[in-house]
Amino acid sequence: MLTIKVLGSGCANCKHLEQMAHKAIEQLGVEAEIIKITDPTQYVDYGVMSTPGLVINEKTVSTGRIPSFPELTSFITSAL
Secondary structure (H helix, E strand, O other): EEEEEOOOOOOOHHHHHHHHHHHHHHHHHEEEEEEEEEOOOHHHHHHOOOOOOOEEEEEEEOOOOOOOHHHHHHHHHHHO
């Protein structure tokens, strides 16, 4: 099972990325846990200086932007 972490304060972009992650795992039929991290002191642990940040299985794959949906699904399938 994958662990997907969305790092962000709860802004519109962070919420959008979280929704995209839910849609991607549903579409791919992948079992994953999506965790929302809103504590800025934890962002640094993942090297995220600007949000939203995306971490899959403890590897930071995107920071400071919303990846496209195909890019997001690619991140997920690469982590399998």
